[in-house]
Amino acid sequence: MIVSFNTLVAVALTYVAFLFAVAFAAERRAARGNEAWLRSSAIYTLSLSVYCTAWTFYGAVGYAARSGLEYLTIYLGPTIVMVGWWWGLRKLVRIGRSQRITSIADLVSSRYGKSTGLGVIVTLMAVVGTTPYIALQLQSVTLSFSVFASGAGGGWGEADLWSAGLWVAVGLALFTILFGTRNLDANERHHGVVMAIAVEAVVKLAALLAVGIFVVWGLAGGIGPVLAQIDASPIARWEQSGGRWAGLIFLSGAALLCLPRMFQVLVVENADERHLGTASWAFPLYLMLMSLFVVPIAVMGLSLLPEGSNPDLFVLTLPLSQGKDGLAMLSFLGGLSSATSMVIVATIALATMVSNHIVLPVWLSSRSEGAIVSGDVRGVVLLSRRLSIVGVLALGYTYFRLSGGGALAAIGLISFAGVAQILPAMIGGIYWRGANRWGAAAGLITGFVVWGWTLFLPSFGEGGVLSARLLAEGPFGIGWLRPYALFGIEGLDPVVHSVMWSILLNTCAFFTGSVVGFPTPLERLQGAQIVNVFEHSDGPRTWSRQAAGAEDLLIMAQRIIGPIEAQAIFQTEARRQGKQGFLPDVSPEFVDFLERELAGSVGAATAHAMIGQMIEGATVSVEDLIAVADEAAQIMEYSNRLEAKSREQERTARALRDANDKLTQLSIQKDAFLSQISHELRTPMTSIRAFSEILRDGGDLKGEELTRYAGIIHAEAVRLTRLLDDLLDLSVLENGNVTLNRQQGSLEELLDRSVAAAGAAGALTVRRNRGREQAILDTDLDRLAQVFINLIANARKYCTAPNPELRIEVRRIGDRDVVDFIDNGDGIAAESRDVIFEKFSRLADHGTAGGAGLGLAICREIMGRLGGAIAYQPGQGGAAFRVTLPGRAALAAQ
Amino acid sequence: MKAPANRSVFLARASFRRRRLRDAARMLPILALVLVLMPLLQTGHPEARSSGVLIYLFVLWVLLIAAAAALVRPILPTRDETGSEPEDTA
Structure with a gap:
């Protein structure tokens, strides 16, 4: 025994001083950023x-x-x-x-x-x-x-x-x-x-x-x-x-x-x-x-x-x-x-x-002010x-x-058994998403109480905390609560006994509580994140924290504002910092800027929380989540209202614009109509005036000439009347004052009548398939005939073929009957097709026919009134018009 | 199964091997537990000596350490894996 006690104390103190030095040196190295070796x-x-x-x-x-x-x-x-x-x-x-x-x-x-x-x-x-x-x-x-x-x-x-x-x-x-x-x-x-x-x-x-x-x-x-x-x-x-x-x-x-x-x-x-x-x-x-x-x-x-x-x-x-x-x-x-x-x-x-x-x-x-003051x-x-x-x-x-x-081992084991009570809540928490805090709290408290009763308190010895009598007979003489023989099972080693019962009851309570209770939203979020940690976190990358941060921000930004915009923002910032590529340094300014950008898409609170998590790992509290939800809801409601309002305004504006366009167009049409009508009226009036002056002034006219001039005047007057009739007719149709004279009749008869009235006989070969014309019509037959006559007369007047020919085909499309009038002429040029149904739209003047260009316009009006339609049919080999017969009126083949 | 067809055979084999070794790493603690409980079969036997069990346990210990050490490098995620591989996929 040579070691003096003082030497021992000196050695111990030296050793402790050495440990202080080691710790201090390690802190210094770490502070200098030289921690790779320490790690x-x-x-x-x-x-x-x-x-x-x-x-x-x-x-x-x-x-x-x-x-x-x-x-x-x-x-x-x-x-x-x-x-x-x-x-x-x-x-x-x-x-x-x-x-x-x-x-x-x-x-x-x-x-x-x-x-x-x-x-x-x-x-x-x-x-x-x-x-x-x-x-x-x-x-x-x-x-x-x-x-x-x-x-x-x-x-x-x-x-x-x-x-x-x-x-x-x-x-x-x-x-x-x-x-x-x-x-x-x-x-x-x-x-x-x-x-x-x-x-x-x-x-x-x-x-x-x-x-x-x-x-x-x-x-x-x-x-x-x-x-x-x-x-x-x-x-x-x-x-x-x-x-x-x-x-x-x-x-x-x-x-x-x-x-x-x-x-x-x-x-x-x-x-x-x-x-x-x-x-x-x-x-x-x-x-x-x-x-x-x-x-x-x-x-x-x-x-x-x-x-x-x-x-x-x-x-x-x-x-x-x-x-x-x-x-x-x-x-x-x-x-x-x-x-x-x-x-x-x-x-x-x-x-x-x-x-x-x-x-x-x-x-x-x-x-009272909470944790808002950050400094202290x-x-x-x-x-x-x-x-x-x-x-x-x-x-x-x-x-x-x-x-x-007591013996060291005994104390150690008691301690182990105590902390082991955390195990069910911990393991359950990281592998089972269903685990909730009611279960965890129930398990922890149950396990802790059982451990305390069966191992910790008895460890102070008989008569320590628990009396010897209590250990032997249980509290108030309740035998099955004896600390060393819970539920009457005796003869077990105290540690095994305690661990078995505490962990068993702990796990049961944890499971029951989790099954019965219901987790809060944050709990479920955390549960999902923790149980599925391998899907949510990225790998063990620790070497490039800055770059990873920028990358994480980019990924998040892409999700929120779209890849192209996000990449553009990041690239611009990287270029501003003098770097190549998409990943700039994560500077505070850039973060602020990005947060504002994101706030534009998801609202300020969300953007702040998201950026905060990326940058500082700040955790989201329930209050944050609620605030985010509230704000998002408010913003959404507000923007919905705004959107609705702006949609309404847009509709109004569009209606106004349309009305204005229509008015302008009407005004132009009116002008055009007036100039057209004066022209159309003036031409016959001019001849009538000229020939009536000749009749008045020239006394020595032969009877033959007299007859001819009077004939011309008469013909022009007739033409003028017809024009005025047409105008009147169109005006009545357009103003909707027309009264329809509903009758029943067969399509075949109607077509016969129309062909005859149009003067097609001789001038035009009309091909028909009478078998298909057996529909009975219930509509204003005279008006419909007027349309047919107009179409047949047009074919007679304008068909340029040497042997003019008109096919009249009746067919059924959907539940409507249509009548196609197809001639074998040149047809109508594509650019003219839009205007043929307009008033006074006479195409290249074939001169003599003398129509005022109101026919097709009237046809369109009539068909509109009758509930049918008329349209030009391209690609039929000649001019082709399709008349869609009025729906209700058609049908019922015989 | 989920390896794209254009991946080379060599890579697929390597990752397949890595997955199987991870399975082995998962089995290791179970095996260890069973083997550590084995001496209990002998307990109370008049011939059973503490020294024999001591030697058995330490040999077992060394073998476990060797097995764990041999498995570490092959099962660690490679650089192209992020370590976030879906668990327990074959």
Whole structure:
């Protein structure tokens, strides 16, 4: 025993100073942007070693000395979970990264619709579950001090232990505050802490391996003799209880996922998913090496150290008893590392949870103006984190003072079982979209209560919190509520009993609550995002954050305002920044500009929320969503109203324009009509005047000449009358004053009459198919005949063929009968077809016929009145007119 | 099935292999659990020694670590995959 206690303290302080320096250097490097090296998969794997606490370093040997190989379950469970990373952990890490999860309470709260209540429940469970664990670390460090102190001569009293514990707690609080709350990183990563923990991981592994190698090859003399020693030891027989073996493997696997400190290093501090792949084999390797020499140390300790030595301290006392002070010192540092790294990470994790889920909500709700003042929130967050760290450590220290301190393994398992209650809500939440917060809350509370009743409260010992009588007979004598024999099932190991019932009831409550309850919209949104995280998030791309940001913005903008416009905006901006391609730097100006652009399409609140999410990962609160919905609804309603109004105005304008056009046209038509009519009237009047002057002046006219001149005057007067008749007729038709004289008759007869009246006989060959003309008409037959006569007369007058021929074809199209009048002349030129039905539209004058050009106009008017139609029929070999007979009037072939 | 026809045979084979190896990675924890529970069959047997179980467990452990290490690189998403592949498609 040469090591003086003061030397030990000096070495410990030097080591702690070294850790401070390491953490500080890592922070400096990270601040200079040189974090690639800090973010390697090796550092990540080593940081996972916070799983191996003082419970592992000291406790595993004690555990092995008491219960044989059972200690291995604590490391086999995590090995199975790590090896199965492709199934579970990968999803957890992806969710943590895409949702920017800061703690396990945050995960549960986010998944179930950012529920504050669930965050509080998980936080409280984590604090209650972890406090004994922190106490355990303080206890192991003080115990290891006391070993050296007693070795150096001065035996330690309880007060010395307590004050040592206090100093350790203060030192840890200082370190954690310094490096754990240095800054408020958006993604909650702590480079200094992680680096220090990685160093400590190496130290504790090296220390345990050194002690193990010394024991196997230095004391026992090789592997063979060690195995022989094991066979000769009290733990030689393999008498493992199956329930405990399987139950503890499950429990430790669950703890790896649910312990707040493990969640912190596994998920929150993860920088790259690929690191998880490396850790999937490297961390099991670490665990394997940590457990490799535990049994030999335990066996040799049992055989070499005096009866009654604390097996939890064999790692320390075995080298000391052999006079290996240097090795004992290394071992002490290993134990110190295990304890401190666990406390630091657990404290950071818990402080984050306490501050985010309890302190800040309370603080925000206590302020009337809410979180609108942004400047002071960061300060408040940091302060609340620091106070939470002090609070958590004070709790741990208090527990350490109050509890007598049982075997390390027992405390560790109680803690594991407590945090494992989060497992159903967590696993259910990330794989089952149907899970909702009622189920989660019911499961968490049920599991927590059962765990507290069956394991935590009895752990204070008989007469501690629960009286001996209560333990034996149940509360108020209710036998089936006995903490160690729930529902009357006795004889189970307390831990297995508690884990079985708590997880079972927890899962049942979780499932029932989820099936019965109904989730909020935000919850369903979050559920979909988290369960389908691989479809929603992009891959593990971390190397080009800026470009990815611009690309994400482009993708979003394309969805909202269309690809071409979005690309144009981005390209313009990129060119303005002097860059090629479509992706500009994401500058604040550009973001503002883009937000305004998008606001034009989706409204300001939505655009802000979307851009905000892209740029800062700001989360959307329920209020945001509601505001967005309200605003969108208002905008939509407003724009609908505007649209309706503008449509109406447009209709009115169009009607006005049409009316104006019509008026203009009418005015032009009127002018044209007047000039036409004066011309048409003037021509006969001119001849009548000229010839009547000749008759008046010339006395010596022959009788023959007299007769001729009078004949001309008469003919012109007749023509004038006919013109006036036509005009009158048209005017009557156009004004709608016409009275229809409805009669019945057959089409054949009507056509016979018309052909005869038109004077077609001789001048024109008329071809008809009388078989088809058997329809009976019920309409104004005289008017219809007028149309037919006009058409036949036109053919007679204008057909240019040497042997003029007119085909009259009757056919049925749809439910209407049509009559086509087709001659074999030149037809009518395409450009003239539009005007032939206009008044006075005589085509190239074939002179003699002497029509006024009113015939077709009258025909059109008549057919309109009768309810039929007349149209020019192109492509028939000559001029062709189709008369569609009036609907009701037609029909009924005989 | 969903590989476009114009993809070369080599690429299709590679991604097929990667998918099967991912299946293997999913089976690994199940296999590990079964093998870790195996020693319970021997418990209480008068001949069963802790040392034998200890050696069995550590050999198993080393094999698991080796298998996991061998699987990591082949199953990681390649650059052309974004890692957002639909789960469990063959």
